[in-house]
Amino acid sequence: MMPLRLLLRQGFRDLDESLALIERSLIVVLMLGLVMLGVAEVAVQLLDLRRLSGIPDYAGVVLLWLIMLGAASAAAHSAVVAALPLLLAAAVSALLGWAALRLWFFDLQLGSSWAPGLSGSVVLAPLPLCFALMAGRFLGRALGPRQSRHQEAPE
């Protein structure tokens, strides 16, 4: 019978792989969105469509999400032999995630609006999630088997 430790490790690995798949899909969609927003910005500039001048607001939101997803993806591929920096990175991610969660609750109560059709709580929702993901990945790499810490970027 498989020991509990191995079962847990396998479970976490499966979960991480599923999350990574979702993360990559979101990155591709957001990157496509960023390209389309950039092209729309050029069209606005060329055709002088001032009523569509809110494009930078949406671009900023997409950027924020993309940065967080990119950083979470990078955390999955960080390769450091020593466990201490990884544990420290996990602790920092957890603290930032906690602060992001509090900010999200704060924004939810406040009901602020970021851009037309986008509330602050929707915009900020990926922040605590991505920081939590980063913390989990750094922790997993610090406590996991050594050879897995040398994986390269996604193929």
Added chain:
Amino acid sequence: MNREQSTRPVGGAATRAGAVCFALVGLLALATVGLAGFDSLVLMLEFRRLAEFPILAAVPLWLLAWQLHCALARPGAAAPAAGPWQALALALLAPGLMLLLYAVAAEALAPLQAPAYEQLLRAALLPALLAALVAGVLGGRPGRRAGCSRLAVVGGWQGTPALGLLLLLYTGWLPAQALAALLVGWLAVQAVLIQRRLRLTELSVLAVQGTTAGGLTVLLFWLALVGSSFATDLLPVQALAVIAPVVLLVVMAAAGWWLGRLLNNELFAMAMLAAPAVVMGNAASVDPVWMGLALSSAIALGGWLGRDRPSRAASGGC
């Protein structure tokens, strides 16, 4: 398309050193906010200001453009060698991501004195051309691996429209992120539809790689920026006013050279140094344009010196 090129990690050294740098910069940012007497919630409030600078979207987009260019240009060819002057010219010419990070840091921390991105690019044009000239004169000397993507900045962009878009950066007529989006769109259409070198799945892999490297870089850059803005309340930064501007310029250039060499990734080094350089330069009344150029040049030369190390060789410099 060359399979090895398509799946090569972007900013490999950055993702390798990522955990250490993230831990250090994040810890410093949290510590400065705490020591300044604020709750960590304030740090996150500052963090959401990142969305106010959509120009930063140019970072992942340019990285994706470089990857696409790598896929299109000379498939299977080894990365050509580059000398120090060539590395310098590459660092300063468009799209000049190091200069972009510096421009954003200046706008966020010292908006009154901040030079515009295109102003920095134009100021870098003459030194870059001189460096390129010297590189031409010294051509044939042994160089170090520069990576196809960086060399592609100077010559051989895929077709006239792409080169035209790069040159438009100097005019400031369109924001950098819009130009980068147009360039990505053009290169993607060429790679997938016209030349048929890439499949859509490979294109999505490149998008993930660009975002992975760009995301980590921008996250670190913003944490360093927030930390630096709070550190001005804690540290006697104004005491730097007694220092001659040229001395601070040399010190920051030396720090850039060292960090560029140590991290082996120029963009990553600039992400960590841009904000402290703006704060200190502002206190010592250093011309922000000179600071930006000195820092970029020093980091580029430091990165060139560290390029033979194994981590960089493995990442192919892309």
